Amino acid sequence: MLSFILCSLAAIVLAPLAGHYLFRKRVARDITTLLSTTMSSVGPQQLAARRDSLPEPVRRYLRFAIADGAPATRTVRLEHAGTFRTKPEQRWLPIRGVEYFTAATPGFVWSASIRLVPLTWIDACDRLLNRRGNMLVKLESLFTIADACGSEIDQGASLRWLAEEVWFPYAFAGDAIRWEPVSGEAARATLAQEGAPVAATVEFDAEGRMVLIRGERYRDIGGGKPVLTPWVGRCAGYREFGRFRVPAHVEVAWVVDGVEFAYARFDVTAIEYNVAG
Secondary structure (H helix, E strand, C coil): CHHHHHHHHHHHHHHHHHHHHHHHHHHHHHHHHHHHCCCCCECHHHHHHHHHHCCHHHHHHHHHHECCCCCCECEEEEEEEEEECCCCCCCCEEEEEEEEEECCCCCEEEEEEEEEECCEEEEEEEEEECCEEEEEEEECCCEEEEEECCHHHHHHHHHHHHHHHHHCHHHHHCCCEEEEECCCCEEEEEECCCCCCCEEEEEECCCCCEEEEEEEEEECCCCCCCEEEEEEEEEEEEEEECCEEEEEEEEEEEEECCEEEEEEEEEEEEEEECCCC
């Protein structure tokens, strides 16, 4: 009996550890795939070629965000802390994550861990590889909560990359994006790609900071049918990382029946540019 109890306890302890290892192994494989898919970079040459054709708010942002001597960017690694929730009535839960990007063409791998209570957590991996999105969520690295893919996930992941390029500013001048003027404080960005359109309106302040991005993204409301929903990202707390001035704090929210529901607040702790696999 004692040996049975000890074996059972060992299985309870070791199973999540094994699951966590396998989850991280999958994430590492996705990162390797991402970083090996492109040798393209975006930098001073692309900016010089497109500068005059960009709307004035975008040019103002690029003057603010890119310091002299900032290198062309191929890949990016970002770390963040913060809080997360899935429903307005839910308490905010601590989250830590790491994200890798390709800068010239849309692509990323984000992995994060959300702490529920001591010894209980959720692992999540959101990715955009070769224009295809996937969201994998597991309880204690073992029990699948979500493993979503399809055209709606592709659109949401592509919009996420479009919003998060604020952390690698040269991408605003890259060939992946088409710009249209909206006003002296805003411009509309559209990904140059086939399939469902991915676009957002970006707002800038008088000094050039990107302060807000809004678009429409598919939201899972249950029942297996995602609904295209207004989505907003807010940027603040600008800091300098590697010759780029970028936001260190972001908040993202759904807009449901005219009311914003914030579901993620991230605080950037580190950014590295041109990382290798």
